Amino acid sequence: MSSTATDCRAPWRSTAAPELAREVVRLTEEPSRFRFVYPDNATLWDKMKAIATEVYHASDITADTKVRAQIRHLQESGYGHYPVCVAKTQYSFSTDPKLRGAPAHHVVNIREVRLAAGAEFVIMICGDIMTMPGLPKVPAANNIDVDSDGRITGLF
Numbered sequence: 001m002s003s004t005a006t007d008c009r010a011p012w013r014s015t016a017a018p019e020l021a022r023e024v025v026r027l028t029e030e031p032s033r034f035r036f037v038y039p040d041n042a043t044l045w046d047k048m049k050a051i052a053t054e055v056y057h058a059s060d061i062t063a064d065t066k067v068r069a070q071i072r073h074l075q076e077s078g079y080g081h082y083p084v085c086v087a088k089t090q091y092s093f094s095t096d097p098k099l100r101g102a103p104a105h106h107v108v109n110i111r112e113v114r115l116a117a118g119a120e121f122v123i124m125i126c127g128d129i130m131t132m133p134g135l136p137k138v139p140a141a142n143n144i145d146v147d148s149d150g151r152i153t154g155l156f
Contacts, residue, residue: 036083044075044113047084048124052108056086056093063110070113074122079115088126095127 038050045061048071052058063071074080089097094106112125118137125131143154 038084040081044071044080044082044084044122048110051084051086051124056088056108057102057104057106058094058108059105061108061110067110067113071110074113074115079117079122082115083121085116085121085123086126087123087129087131089129097127 037054038047042050045068049061052061088095088108091097092099093102093104095108096106099106108126110124110126111128114123114125114131116123123131140154145153147153
């Protein structure tokens with residue numbers, strides 16, 4: 001490493017690091033107490049409501065008729081057993097980024113739902129948030145190769 005480079009590991013170099021590492025290892029060896037906030041057999045709507053009320057302290061959820069129809073369609077098409085992922089502002093438990101922190105008794109409006117069939121989950125999009133596009137089931141990199149002459153194939 002050059003003398004002008006910054007070593008990002010420096011803050012972790014201390015006499016406490018081995019103790020921290022031992023504690024992390026100890027915790028990973030304990031039985032997991034992970035649980036979803038909803039039962040597996042809950043409907044998508046009920047899963048979304050459980051997340052909003054139990055995790056984000058909302059009093060309720062709402063969605064317009066079109067979004068409710070999308071949720072119903074996903075449920076009826078056999079995706080109701082998928083877990084639910086939430087896309088919303090990181091600044092607040094509400095969907096309003098100006099309402100900072102962890103307010104309670106707000107209403108979470110589900111603006112859109114998306115199916116991530118390859119990843120096997122449903123995304124509830126709440127508030128004004130931009131999302132990244134999903135990846136295909138088979139990455140394009142699987143088709144890229146370099147032949148013995150150095151020619152790249154499979155890019156397009």
